[in-house]
Each structure stands twice: as structure tokens, then as C-alpha cells.
Amino acid sequence: MTSPETPERVAFDSEALPPDERMDRYRALYAIGADVTQVGPNPRATFEAWRLDRALLYDRRLNDISHSRSEQRVGHDGFTHWTVTLVFEGLLQVDFGDGMLDIRAGEIVLIDVSRATRNMMRHARIATLAIAQDRIEETVGPIGALHGRVLAADHCRLYADFVGSLLSNLPTMKTSSLPAATSALCTLLKVALEAYGLHDAVVEGSRDGRRLGQLRTLVDGRLGDPTFDPETAIAESGVSRATLYRMLRPQRGLAAFILARRLEHVRRALSNAAERRSFADIALDAGLVTESHASRAFLARYGLRPGGYRAAIATAIAETDPIEQMRLWQQELR
Structure with a gap:
């Protein structure tokens, strides 16, 4: 069992399983987020997944395997996070609806998982950062227009070097360092976007990102105050109402943003x-006065009632159940 002082990790290696179980076990691990199919004679799936700060980092080696997120699946699971996938070696192919696009070694592709996509891997080693949209937008700014963007290898070297180093060092890092590591990934992605030629968009987005980070700090500092509401946030943030509502459109507005932070x-x-502490006491500490309302809101956001979530966490830790761990980690990206 992983020490709570070190990052949480899930690992999988299809070669360690009997041949007739390999694909079924891999499908089960990915069932929450994608449909998995074999697309060649020699399927292989090996990965390590690390839990960061509202982000997951996957180091995967895949061959003759496809993941797909259909319109039906996208509508059902309600995922809103993004993935930033770096190809270390081999070939990743992604279909955004117009046929397969080749992503080669050194390149990065950005994907909004709320949209239907399909991919295939051929002898590929890829590092995928799955990250909550608001977490990445704190640094990069609004990213809605970047779905499907492919960044050339020449623009991604700093990001690639850091990802390689981070994967090597994660086993000995402290959990307290994970927020800084996640922020560094976002900053280096911003550098790659600027190198790509998106300087003006990134600069403008970064202004919004800084404002969003400042707003988050303000809200988090007032969570225990149940009277803290959108009007108070507008007054204390120093940002105009119109700017705040434009920035928070992806989060469905200021009231929804404050509730999400609670x-x-x-x-x-x-x-x-x-x-x-009881759920009622924890909810009150977050400024949620009514336990029943807090419970319904928690269920709507994370897909489990608070008691069920707490029990599932305890079970996943006690039994080191990778499928349950992956399912719970995915909920954190909303």
C-alpha cells in the first residue's frame, strides 16, 4: 500500500495477466471514461497513473489498442476536463470527426473530453495529463478554442523534458509538492502555446487566468462564511461583473463557481x-448550512452521496482496488 506521504499510484501491465484476461481487464479499468477495442494482432497495454492536484498523469505504452468516446458516452458521463497528451515514441492517431490525424514523437495534442473523439496507438509511449478545466485555465486562460490543437515537437521540448523528469521523480516526491508540480505543467504548456504562435491569445487568456486564480483564493478564504455570495465576491474581487461572468461562463456562472469550491x-x-467529523460538520465548515442541500449538490457534482463517497475512498485505500481508485480520481476532475 502506498504511503499517504507519497503520491497515489495505479499500475497495470497486460503482459502480467493470462492472455484471455488481458483486454477484459484493461477495458474494465477504462470503462468509466472510454470504450476500448483491439485494432491489431498484438495488443499491449502498460501504464502507471499518478494522482496530482485535480489532475492525473498517465505514463502509457500501448499497441494495437483504440479508445473511443462516442456522442452517447460523452452525453452520459458528463466529463468536462481536458487531456494534454505528449507522444514520447511511436504513433498516436486521433479522430476528431474528420478522419485520423497522426500525432508523432515529440508532439502534443489537446483534447476537450466533453467532445466525441477516437484514437489508436501503434507502438506508442505517451504521457497524458488529464486535468480539470478550471485548474488549467488558472494559468493558460480560457482554452475552449484549443480542442484538437496539435503542437509541433520544436515548441514542446521544455514541457516534454519536465514531464519525463516528473515521471522519474514522482515515486519519491511528497504529496505536498503536487500542487506546485501541476502548476509547473500548466506553465510549461503555456510556454509551448506561446512558442506555437498563440502569444496574443495566451497573454489575454493569462490575464483571465490570473483573475480566476485570484478569485479562487478569495472564495476559498471565505468558504466558512455562509453569507458569502456572488454579490460579495463581485464587490471584493475588484473585477467587473461583466468580466467575471464572461470568465466563468464555462463554470456556469459565479454562483456555480462558489458552490463548486465549497x-x-x-x-x-x-x-x-x-x-x-460528520458530513454535516464538514459541510457547515464549507459554508453549506443545510445538510440535505449539501448532500444533493455533492451527488450532482460527484455522482455519489457523501457517505457513499467516503465509504468508497476507504474501500479503495484498504483494498488497493485500481478500478475503484480510477473511478474516484476521475470524479475530482469535474
Whole structure:
């Protein structure tokens, strides 16, 4: 079992399983996010997944395997996060609806998982950062227009070097360093986007990103105050109402943003094995006065009621169940 002082990790190697179980086990691991199919005679799937700060980092070696997210699946699971995939070696092919596009060694592709996509891997080693949209937008700014963007290898070297180093060092890092590591990934992606030629868009987006980060700090500092509302946030942020609502359109507005921060505080507390307070007390600490309303809001955001989420976390930790761990980690990206 992984020490709570080190990053949480899930690993899988299809070659360690009997041949008739390999694809079924891999499909089960990915069932929450994608449909998996074999697309060649020699399927192979090996990966390590690391839990960062509202982000996951996957180091995968894949061959003759396809992942797909259909319109039906996208509509059903409600995922809103993004993936930033770096190809270390081999070939990744991605279909955004117009046929397969080749992503080769050194290149990066950005994908909004709320849109239907399909991919195939041929002798590929890829590093995928799956990250909550608001987490990446704190640094990069609004990214909605970047779905399907492919960045050339010449523009991605700093990001690629850091990802390689991070994957090597994660086993010995402390969990307290993960927020900084996640922020560094976002900053180096911003550098790659600027090198690509998106300087003006990134600069303007970065202004919004800084404002969003400042707003998050303001909201998080007032979570325990149940009277803190959108009007107070507007007054104390120093940002105009129109700018705030434009920035927060992807988060469905300022009230939804504040509620999301309250619920994230609750989720983090429920994920802590040392936390013994009742859900009602935790919710009150986050400014959610009514337990029933807090429970319904938690269910709507994370797909589980608070008691069920707490029990699932305990089970995943006790049994080191990779499927349950992956399912719970995915909920954090909303």
C-alpha cells in the first residue's frame, strides 16, 4: 500500500495477466471514461497513473489498442476536463470527426473530453495529463478554442523534458509538492502555446487566468462564511461583473463557481482518512448550512452521496482496488 506521504499510484501491465484476461481487464479499468477495442494482432497495454492536484498523469505504452468516446458516452458521463497528451515514441492517431490525424514523437495534442473523439496507438509511449478545466485555465486562460490543437515537437521540448523528469521523480516526491508540480505543467504548456504562435491569445487568456486564480483564493478564504455570495465576491474581487461572468461562463456562472469550491472543500475532507467529523460538520465548515442541500449538490457534482463517497475512498485505500481508485480520481476532475 502506498504511503499517504507519497503520491497515489495505479499500475497495470497486460503482459502480467493470462492472455484471455488481458483486454477484459484493461477495458474494465477504462470503462468509466472510454470504450476500448483491439485494432491489431498484438495488443499491449502498460501504464502507471499518478494522482496530482485535480489532475492525473498517465505514463502509457500501448499497441494495437483504440479508445473511443462516442456522442452517447460523452452525453452520459458528463466529463468536462481536458487531456494534454505528449507522444514520447511511436504513433498516436486521433479522430476528431474528420478522419485520423497522426500525432508523432515529440508532439502534443489537446483534447476537450466533453467532445466525441477516437484514437489508436501503434507502438506508442505517451504521457497524458488529464486535468480539470478550471485548474488549467488558472494559468493558460480560457482554452475552449484549443480542442484538437496539435503542437509541433520544436515548441514542446521544455514541457516534454519536465514531464519525463516528473515521471522519474514522482515515486519519491511528497504529496505536498503536487500542487506546485501541476502548476509547473500548466506553465510549461503555456510556454509551448506561446512558442506555437498563440502569444496574443495566451497573454489575454493569462490575464483571465490570473483573475480566476485570484478569485479562487478569495472564495476559498471565505468558504466558512455562509453569507458569502456572488454579490460579495463581485464587490471584493475588484473585477467587473461583466468580466467575471464572461470568465466563468464555462463554470456556469459565479454562483456555480462558489458552490463548486465549497463542494471541493467537502470532497477533500471526505477523502482524508484522518477526518472524523460528520458530513454535516464538514459541510457547515464549507459554508453549506443545510445538510440535505449539501448532500444533493455533492451527488450532482460527484455522482455519489457523501457517505457513499467516503465509504468508497476507504474501500479503495484498504483494498488497493485500481478500478475503484480510477473511478474516484476521475470524479475530482469535474
